[in-house]
Amino acid sequence: MKTEYLYKTPKTLLNKGTGFLSGYSHSLNPYTGCTFGCSYCYVRQMPVSTFREGEWGTWVDIKQGAAEIFRKELKRAKTKGDVSIFMSSSTDPYQPIEHNEMVTRSLLEVMVEDPPTFLFVQTRSPLIRRDIDLLLLLQDRVRVSMTIETDREDIRKYFSPYAPPIQARLETLRLLKEANVPTQATIAPMLPSSEGFAELLRPLVDRICIDDYFMGDGSGGKRTRNLKIDAMYKELGLEEWYHPSAYKMLYNRLIKVFPEEQIYISQQGFEP
Template structure:
């Protein structure tokens, strides 16, 4: 089912960072809504989704004046201090409509001219590789974080059937890294995976963050419970994975392939890197 698409004029595009993302001066969402419609997305329980008549995943609003706004708002924000941007906190900047709009690409072009002090680019789409030419211009002022919550596409189809296949995401990470762009894999939220998952990640990235429903949904797992995710685990016979300590088993496996300094847990993996982390 294709989502309904609407164009909107926004009053502003940079939102003050807060809560889970309080390490950033601002968040930036080029779209409202997300066609990937992942079953576990915490945004489903936020006002932007709760007060729409359409279900999450069935609508996308294009912030058509976003590029003009960011050109004005970054210089203004810089007068108050460093500008660190998390893109995006409640949508995917590379969801399917981006193929047509080039809105995220336009924002990157604008930010090359009005460079923030740091840009964290969160996505689960291989389309991000389209913009390698622009991402290179950020140097070490960017980190592309690719969501890879499992290595099993059969599991991905249970929880996020409209999201890009896992193989494409792993390939995108590899391509970005080969082009000198800082990357991390975001195993967030952790879904059931194979024992080979850590090795697959080590082949495409030097850094990852590990998160689950209990640490990362902003409410200690309450939002996830309200979404009925436990039932999906139970129906698939995967209920052993739906527990607070499941991530520790995967962390131990990851430590066989990554140094502890490369494994971040929950919020720390989504925070701006410390100065000197990238050499």
């Protein structure tokens, strides 16, 4: 898939935390657009995507001068109270272009100099291992949330062919754990998985979050329905996984190997 990259100079980077992210004072997106272009991504149904000509996944705006803009905004925000940041709500901060552009790393460097109260980093990219040095400097003020929707690579390729392989994400979880970076595995959106998924995750994390389309797309599943995701499940003959109660099937597998207090459902797993 060919991607168009555009350099933009934003007026602002910090956005007020609202809705699903109301537990945070702010959200922070180093990029606009995301080359992973996952089929089920709820952002496809949001204005940031619907008002653009190219299909979601085919364009990315790189925010120039982000660190300097953010440094000033962060300082200003901290004068008004605690600053808790969700990075990122509508893009992956570690999508492939970050290898070269290092926008996300520059923002982390600012936060190491002037730490927020809390930073939540949401990604599905093994590239985050590059920044373990900075994450460690934030100590208990940070939590990494690594998306692992399934343990089945065939399912991953079907729903998100441009996203990183599952094995690379599992290896990244292992490295984060070894480095003592606070981390959780986020099964979101929950995709069909094998019965051994829970055992696979057990040695890698002590915190799990499960979310699905119905709880997590911010519209009770409406945005996802508009994407015709149900048809993809039908094509696979896995309709039982596309249901508001399907998450309980996975929960029952996880509870056999994880203590109850280590399993979080939907919004509670993303809270500071």
